[in-house]
Amino acid sequence: MTTADDVMDVLVRTTFEVAGVLTRIAAEHDLSLTQLRLLGILRDRRARVTELAAYLGLDKSTLSGLIDRAQRRGLLARGKNPQDGRVVEVYMTPAGLELAERVEDDIRRALAPAVGRLDQEQFGPLVSLLDVVATRSPRTPAAPEEPTATR
Numbered sequence: 001m002t003t004a005d006d007v008m009d010v011l012v013r014t015t016f017e018v019a020g021v022l023t024r025i026a027a028e029h030d031l032s033l034t035q036l037r038l039l040g041i042l043r044d045r046r047a048r049v050t051e052l053a054a055y056l057g058l059d060k061s062t063l064s065g066l067i068d069r070a071q072r073r074g075l076l077a078r079g080k081n082p083q084d085g086r087v088v089e090v091y092m093t094p095a096g097l098e099l100a101e102r103v104e105d106d107i108r109r110a111l112a113p114a115v116g117r118l119d120q121e122q123f124g125p126l127v128s129l130l131d132v133v134a135t136r137s138p139r140t141p142a143a144p145e146e147p148t149a150t151r
Contacts, residue, residue, distance in 0.1 A: 011133065021110045029103055034058070035066055036103065039092070042076065043100045046089040075099060 075096035
């Protein structure tokens with residue numbers, strides 16, 4: 001019989017494997033894991049600094065430093081919200097989008113062997129179960145959803 005401890009063990013082992021892949025690929029592109037997450041979040045949306053800070057669990061000043069470094073590299077920009085000019089949002093530049101696409105391709109290639117060990121009929125149940133595990137609790141600050149590598 002599978003126990004909650006078995007589930008936790010496999011989640012932790014899977015997290016270590018995936019985090020290792022993401023950390024390696026981020027480093028190959030001169031990014032930290034947090035910067036990689038930031039690019040993933042902003043790939044298809046604009047977001048306020050406060051939303052990003054809450055989602056990533058960082059103080060606003062720490063996140064501002066990450067954004068500043070990415071801005072100097074030409075990957076991100078800050079701009080006014082089109083609906084409310086008082087609100088400043090962060091968004092990807094064309095160079096940032098191009099880097100995000102390259103990183104996504106690298107991640108897909110790196111994770112392909114693991115995904116390849118699954119049968120096609122296992123995909124749906126695995127995605128459904130992991131989606132339940134990955135859903136944030138109502139107490140977690142609302143923020144942009146982090147896209148998966150398959151979007």
